[in-house]
Amino acid sequence: MSTHDSVTNPAHQLPDVSQLVVGVLGGTGDQGRGLAYRLAKAGQQVVIGSRTAERAEASAAELGLGVRGADNATTARESDIVIVAVPWDGHAATLSALREELAGKIVVDCVNPLGFDKQGAYALKPEEGSAAQQAAALLPDSRVTAAFHHLSAVLLQDESLAEIDTDVMVLGEDREATDTVQALAARIPGMRGVFAGRLRNAHQVESLVANLISVNRRYKAHAGLRVTDV
Amino acid sequence: MSTHDSVTNPAHQLPDVSQLVVGVLGGTGDQGRGLAYRLAKAGQQVVIGSRTAERAEASAAELGLGVRGADNATTARESDIVIVAVPWDGHAATLSALREELAGKIVVDCVNPLGFDKQGAYALKPEEGSAAQQAAALLPDSRVTAAFHHLSAVLLQDESLAEIDTDVMVLGEDREATDTVQALAARIPGMRGVFAGRLRNAHQVESLVANLISVNRRYKAHAGLRVTDV
Numbered sequence: 055m056s057t058h059d060s061v062t063n064p065a066h067q068l069p070d071v072s073q074l075v076v077g078v079l080g081g082t083g084d085q086g087r088g089l090a091y092r093l094a095k096a097g098q099q100v101v102i103g104s105r106t107a108e109r110a111e112a113s114a115a116e117l118g119l120g121v122r123g124a125d126n127a128t129t130a131r132e133s134d135i136v137i138v139a140v141p142w143d144g145h146a147a148t149l150s151a152l153r154e155e156l157a158g159k160i161v162v163d164c165v166n167p168l169g170f171d172k173q174g175a176y177a178l179k180p181e182e183g184s185a186a187q188q189a190a191a192l193l194p195d196s197r198v199t200a201a202f203h204h205l206s207a208v209l210l211q212d213e214s215l216a217e218i219d220t221d222v223m224v225l226g227e228d229r230e231a232t233d234t235v236q237a238l239a240a241r242i243p244g245m246r247g248v249f250a251g252r253l254r255n256a257h258q259v260e261s262l263v264a265n266l267i268s269v270n271r272r273y274k275a276h277a278g279l280r281v282t283d284v
Numbered sequence: 285m286s287t288h289d290s291v292t293n294p295a296h297q298l299p300d301v302s303q304l305v306v307g308v309l310g311g312t313g314d315q316g317r318g319l320a321y322r323l324a325k326a327g328q329q330v331v332i333g334s335r336t337a338e339r340a341e342a343s344a345a346e347l348g349l350g351v352r353g354a355d356n357a358t359t360a361r362e363s364d365i366v367i368v369a370v371p372w373d374g375h376a377a378t379l380s381a382l383r384e385e386l387a388g389k390i391v392v393d394c395v396n397p398l399g400f401d402k403q404g405a406y407a408l409k410p411e412e413g414s415a416a417q418q419a420a421a422l423l424p425d426s427r428v429t430a431a432f433h434h435l436s437a438v439l440l441q442d443e444s445l446a447e448i449d450t451d452v453m454v455l456g457e458d459r460e461a462t463d464t465v466q467a468l469a470a471r472i473p474g475m476r477g478v479f480a481g482r483l484r485n486a487h488q489v490e491s492l493v494a495n496l497i498s499v500n501r502r503y504k505a506h507a508g509l510r511v512t513d514v
Contacts, residue, residue: 209513250498251495258407282450282510283505
């Protein structure tokens with residue numbers, strides 16, 4: 055078992071990311087604020103980004119834990135890793151405007167392009183294949199990954215919960231970048247970062263959120279996912 | 285907690301399926317044989333279907349456990365629930381030919397339309413949206429569901445394993461049919477059947493297998509999925 059564990063433990067030999075600054079674009083939304091809270095609580099330096107610095111600063115002050123707020127461009131410039139948690143509607147425009155600020159950075163796209171109607175949620179079909187592939191197309195000088203799709207914003211923001219019982223599927227082309235994002239996910243108690251393929255396989259990971267929404271309705275749950283045998 | 289459990293336990297109030305006959309089209313392939321083995325071991329009556337009765341009978345004899353073999357049409361006719369585990373290549377042709385035999389039956393599509401190249405697996409895009417939606421289009425008189433996508437054929441067939449550590453996402457439009465398939469999944473020790481949406485959200489469930497293949501390569505694993513908080 056011990057030799058097997060050393061192979062399969064996804065936290066094995068991941069880099070130390072504790073000194074990296076994490077920016078969260080869309081950090082005033084539920085998902086972004088929840089991630090910022092969990093990462094800051096784990097000891098990470100976090101900057102929340104929004105269209106206006108004032109709004110970001112107000113959200114950051116509410117969160118405490120040393121979280122700072124800034125406009126999106128400043129957030130991108132001052133961060134080592136930048137999580138993109140903006141609404142799908144604003145995804146392309148936000149990223150296009152930040153191409154220079156995001157150059158050389160690890161970008162973590164966690165956007166789920168979904169539509170909603172009377173029957174619930176359904177997958178949208180981005181022209182590039184997925185939100186993550188759109189990010190990669192718009193940010194050719196960044197190291198684009200995809201992760202943090204399947205987290206419940208409710209659970210992330212629930213201060214009474216010490217741990218979040220879920221794995222984080224991490225996708226990307228660049229091993230060093232995906233290792234870094236896996237390590238970042240593992241900073242949050244209860245979470246593991248699990249490598250789950252290249253960006254061309256991001257669409258199904260993003261749109262699986264539609265299924266988790268169905269699970270949540272049926273079972274009155276805040277569903278997450280664990281990858282077994284890893 | 286107890287009232288909450290009664291809501292969230294996916295096995296709650298599911299029908300008794302122990303007397304239903306389960307047919308497995310493509311039952312001589314790895315996935316089909318593995319499912320037939322697990323269901324028969326759980327006490328279910330199972331018929332393996334193949335293009336030729338001889339081949340199905342040979343596979344059934346190898347499995348033992350009372351499993352019978354027959355051609356696909358006979359299998360469909362004699363079963364209450366029919367699992368479709370044929371290769372994607374033969375999916376449309378096989379189902380088109382069985383429209384009459386499958387009328388009124390619960391059909392469980394577990395086919396994953398994937399392509400493979402040097403970089404691994406990737407999602408194909410069926411014209412109907414997914415294999416399950418193709419099945420629904422070809423079988424208007426059947427009750428089509430989708431399930432059993434994320435199971436490792438290796439683990440299913442490993443007789444040394446008493447339990448399979450995974451949940452089974454079950455999709456469909458017809459509550460009675462999805463409840464029945466959830467109950468069938470729960471017959472296999474370790475598994476739960478979890479309702480996970482309508483057939484229009486089947487594509488991402490089917491193609492997520494491409495990601496699990498990446499997980500398996502990276503971690504030398506046979507990955508499955510658990511839905512948390514359910």
